[in-house]
Amino acid sequence: MASQAAAFPGKRGWSPQARREAMWAYAFLGPAFFFLFVLILFPILFAFWISLHDWSLIPRDFPLIGLKNYIEAAGDSLTVKSLRNTLVYTVGAVPVSMALSLILALIMNQDKLPFRTGFRTAYFIPVITSWVAVSFVWVWMFEPRFGLVNSFLGLFGITGIKWLASPFWALPAIMIVAIWKGLGYNMVIFLAGLQGIPRELHEAAKIDGANRWQGFWHITFPLLNPTIVFITVTAVIGSLQVFTPAVIMTTVQGEAGGPINSTRVMVYHIYSTAFRYNRLGYGAALAFLLFALILVITLVQLRLTQREVEYS
Amino acid sequence: MAATAMDQPTGASYVKRRRRGELIGVGLGLLVLIAGAIWMLLPLVWMLSASLMPLSEVIKVPPIWFAPDKYSLKNYIEVWGRVGFARFFLNSVFVAFTITFAQLLTSSMAGFAFARYQFPGRSVIFILILSTMMIPFQVIMIPLFIMMARLGFVNTYWGMIIPAIVTPFGIFMMRQFMLGVPKPLLEAARIDGASEPYIFSRIMLPLCKPAIAALAIFAFLGSWDNFLWPLIVINSKQLWTLPIAMSRFTEQYISQTHLQMAGASIMFIPVLIVFLLMQRHFIEGIALSGLKG
Numbered sequence: 149m150a151s152q153a154a155a156f157p158g159k160r161g162w163s164p165q166a167r168r169e170a171m172w173a174y175a176f177l178g179p180a181f182f183f184l185f186v187l188i189l190f191p192i193l194f195a196f197w198i199s200l201h202d203w204s205l206i207p208r209d210f211p212l213i214g215l216k217n218y219i220e221a222a223g224d225s226l227t228v229k230s231l232r233n234t235l236v237y238t239v240g241a242v243p244v245s246m247a248l249s250l251i252l253a254l255i256m257n258q259d260k261l262p263f264r265t266g267f268r269t270a271y272f273i274p275v276i277t278s279w280v281a282v283s284f285v286w287v288w289m290f291e292p293r294f295g296l297v298n299s300f301l302g303l304f305g306i307t308g309i310k311w312l313a314s315p316f317w318a319l320p321a322i323m324i325v326a327i328w329k330g331l332g333y334n335m336v337i338f339l340a341g342l343q344g345i346p347r348e349l350h351e352a353a354k355i356d357g358a359n360r361w362q363g364f365w366h367i368t369f370p371l372l373n374p375t376i377v378f379i380t381v382t383a384v385i386g387s388l389q390v391f392t393p394a395v396i397m398t399t400v401q402g403e404a405g406g407p408i409n410s411t412r413v414m415v416y417h418i419y420s421t422a423f424r425y426n427r428l429g430y431g432a433a434l435a436f437l438l439f440a441l442i443l444v445i446t447l448v449q450l451r452l453t454q455r456e457v458e459y460s
Numbered sequence: 461m462a463a464t465a466m467d468q469p470t471g472a473s474y475v476k477r478r479r480r481g482e483l484i485g486v487g488l489g490l491l492v493l494i495a496g497a498i499w500m501l502l503p504l505v506w507m508l509s510a511s512l513m514p515l516s517e518v519i520k521v522p523p524i525w526f527a528p529d530k531y532s533l534k535n536y537i538e539v540w541g542r543v544g545f546a547r548f549f550l551n552s553v554f555v556a557f558t559i560t561f562a563q564l565l566t567s568s569m570a571g572f573a574f575a576r577y578q579f580p581g582r583s584v585i586f587i588l589i590l591s592t593m594m595i596p597f598q599v600i601m602i603p604l605f606i607m608m609a610r611l612g613f614v615n616t617y618w619g620m621i622i623p624a625i626v627t628p629f630g631i632f633m634m635r636q637f638m639l640g641v642p643k644p645l646l647e648a649a650r651i652d653g654a655s656e657p658y659i660f661s662r663i664m665l666p667l668c669k670p671a672i673a674a675l676a677i678f679a680f681l682g683s684w685d686n687f688l689w690p691l692i693v694i695n696s697k698q699l700w701t702l703p704i705a706m707s708r709f710t711e712q713y714i715s716q717t718h719l720q721m722a723g724a725s726i727m728f729i730p731v732l733i734v735f736l737l738m739q740r741h742f743i744e745g746i747a748l749s750g751l752k753g
Contacts, residue, residue, distance in 0.1 A: 166578070172656045173577035181585065182568035183626035187604065188592045194603035252496060255489035259483060262490070270497040271738060273504065276735045276742070278685045280703040281724035287506045288717055294519050296506060328499065333746065339745040360485075388598055392687045392703075399710040415688070418598050423692055428602050435599045442596060 195432045203429035210429070217433035227434060229409050230417035231441070233319060237394075237413065238387035243322040246379060249331050253338035254364070268339075271332035279329070283396035286325045287312065290397075312397055315410040322393050322411060330386075333377050341375030342368070377453045381446055388442050391415040414438045466671045504728070511535055511721035518717050532602040535722035543719065545726055547698065548705040555620050555701060556683035563679040564672060571634025572660050576646065586635075597688070600708040605692055620701070624683060630675050633748065637671035638664060673738070674745025684731065702727050 162170070199208040199217055221227045252271065256264055274282065289297050290311035298309060311321045345368060353363050394413045395404040405412030405420075418438065422431025463581065463719055505526075510518045512531040517524055525531075539545045573579075604623050605614070613619035649659050665672070687703040694704060706727065709720050737740055 153481070154519065168576045170579040173573045173579040173582070176569045176573035176577075176660070177585070180566040180626050183566060184589060184592060184628065187623055187626060188595060188600060188628070189588075191600035191603040191607070194606075196597050198602060198606070234722075249532075252493065255493055258482070258486055258489060260486050262486075267493050267497060268743070272739075272742065273732065273735070274500055276681065276731050278703065278727045278731070280685070280687055280706045280729040281507070283504075284706065284709070284720045284724045285503045288510070288721075289503055289506070292632055294521055296502065298565055299521075328503075332498075332500070336746050346594050354588060360481075389598065392685075395687075396707060396710065399707070402711055419688065419692070422521055422602050429604070430600045432599075435596070435602065439596055439599050444592070445595075455461075 199432035234414045245327045249334035258344045276334045279392040283393045512726040515718045515748045539722040552701040559624045560679040567630030570631040574635040575638035673741040
């Protein structure tokens with residue numbers, strides 16, 4: 149690297165080699181950067197501009213209304229409800245998914261476990277299945293009369309849960325599907341993290357008389373921290389953006405988010421506001437609200453979980 | 461390791477006890493894993509089974525989920541033909557392949573630039589690209605729609621493909637992988653007089669097969685599964701992709717569960733086959749994206 153850094157002679161102009169390198173670099177970078185600029189960077193600024201206007205799909209002069217869209221969002225009961233649902237969904241689904249996938253990964257990480265690859269395949273199949281297909285299958289799993297879920301619960305004497313037709317159970321039903329679908333993904337990442345923990349540490353602890361629980365709590369858990377942080381942060385970001393199952397599983401006569409808006413999540417709220425009710429300006433403001441929420445929650449998580457662990 | 465020496469004082473009974481403990485752990489673990497695997501697979505097995513049965517059998521109480529004597533391909537023929545899934549399937553395949561190819565091209569070229577060259581603005585541009593990874597699609601979908609409308613791309617294949625041409629995640633992944641390729645390999649080629657495009661396409665890319673496979677899988681699945689953007693940008697039936705066609709089941713073919721399951725299976729089976737064939741790449745790709753990042 150040192151020789152390449154020296155190729156920049158500072159302010160006196162470039163050596164032919166440095167010039168050649170830079171030219172090739174820009175040539176290779178060009179297409180990606182152009183599209184990134186046009187398709188992501190510019191649209192962010194444009195989105196903010198739109199959010200300051202009363203923008204609609206019909207071309208006309210859009211009045212500049214400043215922050216009115218943002219102020220409206222604060223007092224809009226449907227927006228508050230959508231935010232609440234999105235948060236409940238995230239807080240409900242992510243911890244359960246994390247705990248289950250970590251337990252499964254710990255089991256899978258045992259030395260003498262047979263059929264490891266077979267299990268991994270089984271748990272990973274829902275991950276690769278398309279959300280739309282999955283949503284349809286689970287609509288029928290949750291069907292109160294014919295569905296497998298209620299026939300299963302019937303074995304334990306639990307009957308009569310209306311799941312997707314119930315304002316209380318509809319959101320938990322979607323959480324169950326999300327946990328089901330994401331389990332294999334989280335498990336594979338946990339497993340990779342577990343396999344990165346040096347074996348000698350556990351053996352040394354055993355010799356010192358530590359039991360399994362102590363070994364987990366004092367060695368595995370701290371050393372797995374980067375993996376845990378990675379999975380939590382990505383899972384939370386993904387959950388806050390939930391859309392497909394919340395729409396497909398609750399659509400009745402073209403309208404989703406029911407019953408009584410109990411499954412109306414932020415992304416559907418944004419989509420519906422902008423493209424069904426033709427309020428692009430308000431929709432853009434809502435999108436920034438979601439963005440801010442994601443950003444704040446992510447930063448808080450990183451703050452809370454950041455601790456360096458080194459056992460060398 | 462001092463392990464063998466330290467085992468001495470506790471003796472053979474201790475070793476035996478530990479071994480028994482491990483066996484119990486494995487046994488209990490197996491039970492949990494089997495229960496979990498049933499939970500994972502049962503819904504999909506039921507989907508495949510229901511897709512082969514007439515509606516009258518699908519809605520029986522208690523549910524039947526295995527009845528080979530009732531199976532036929534009738535539902536598939538109807539969904540593929542009359543409902544029009546043949547067209548929607550081809551649309552999905554076309555869009556997914558185009559997007560995958562475009563993402564591979566832009567990501568590997570940009571990754572190559574970052575991994576191989578020193579140039580002014582290198583770290584600034586890289587940080588800029590990284591920071592766009594945090595932007596949720598929902599923020600840019602409204603301006604993107606307006607832009608596509610201005611360009612006349614609404615309700616066209618272009619409208620579906622263009623917004624997915626580039627992915628900051630892909631650039632990042634390719635860069636990380638290419639940084640791991642030994643520099644002397646590339647330098648040797650240069651000394652032999654190979655041009656930069658040659659080094660990129662003939663030397664670097666073949667060395668990056670795992671990363672390319674992983675990125676191709678992510679890109680393809682992402683497009684195959686994409687519901688929100690086609691919902692916004694497409695309205696004519698000829699351009700529907702499978703997710704859009706499926707979602708219309710909630711309107712047109714409501715409570716036609718047997719057809720819904722056949723449609724869902726049409727989305728599922730090709731992906732399942734590719735997954736079973738290339739499983740290693742899927743799993744490695746996850747590890748690659750998750751941990752080296």
